[in-house]
Amino acid sequence: MSAPNTMLQTVRKGLLMSQDDLARALRAAGDRAGDPNDASKRLVQRWEAGTISVPRPVYARALETVTGLPIDALGFTGLASVERVADDGAGGHDLMPATSGVAAAQAPSPRPDASAARGQYSGVWLSRYEYFSSGRNATHTGAHFVVVxxxxxxxxxxxxxxxxxxxxxxxxxxxxAVVTGSWTEQTASEGYYAGARYHGAIQMLVEPTGRRIAGKWVGFGKDFDVNTGPWELVFKDASTSKATLAKYNHRP
Structure with a gap:
């Protein structure tokens, strides 16, 4: 019997998503990227049950986008990178269910160089922003290690x-060199902002070295006023392996 993919289930629950929610988010991510898929609750169930151990690249790319984690950190077996399994174009949900050695030996062979397809900005970065707290009458810094x-x-x-x-x-x-988008932060339930969810827009510029991205954020404050401040991403490591993520999984 195949082993359940408890890692994917843990990540999904950490995102406060049901299996249906995850399937909808995967379809939406594919549509936004011009790479549509037909993810369903049943497909998510098969992944989590371990019935399917190798997702097709169209699903792997969407999984990375939705979870923010590299595909090899999501508990799938026999897959080192999203680009290392060729999409055979044959349709269906996945390339191969979890099977024994003979069938596994017939799996598509790895591509020799997959890292370039992942993009030059993929890796671990230090995110750091500043904000003014009117309640504490002081400027504070928010810092996270993030996976890009x-x-x-x-x-x-x-x-x-x-x-x-x-x-x-x-x-x-x-x-x-222009980076534009949105941000969301779910504050700590026991922290000063008592679990409030904040979100807003951001625009940044990539420095010529490609190792620092800096700009400004805009968003609403605790009293529903509109605030802004500096935000930067500083490159730390190009790897997204499990060992690298574990190395940076601590407070900056």
Whole structure:
């Protein structure tokens, strides 16, 4: 019997999504990227049950976008990278269910170089922004280690869970050296902002080195006034392996 994919289930529950919610989010991510898919609740169930151990690339790309994690950190077996399994164009939900050695030996062979397809900005970055707290009459800094996954001009940014009690997500799009998009932060339930959810817009510029992206955020404050402040992403590591994510899964 195949082993259940408990990692994917844990990530889904951490996003407060049902299996239906995840399927809808995957379809929406595919549509936004011009890479449509037909993800369903049944497909998510088969992944989590371990019945299917290798998702097709169209689903793997959507999974990375929605979860903000590399596909090899989502509990799938026999898959080192989203681009290392060729999409055979034959349709269906996935390339191969979890099977024994003979069938596994017939799986598509790895591509020799997959890293370039992931995008030059993929990796671990330090996210740091400043905001003024009127209630405390002081300027504070929010910092997270985040995973950036690039698919074409789109950047999915998700904070590592151990880097902060306030999970952060950013959905960005590149236009040359200009980065534009949105951010969302769910503040800690026991923190000063008592679990409030904040969100807003952001625009940044990529420095010529490609190792720092800096600009300004805009969003509403605790008293529903509109605030702004500086925000930067500083490159740390191009790898998104499990070992690298574990290395940065702590407070900056």
């Amino acid at each position: 996954l690039q698919h074409g001009p789109r950047l999915a940014v998700r904070s590592l869970p151990g880097s902060s009690d306030s999970p952060l997500t950013m959905d960005l799009e590149l236009d040359g």
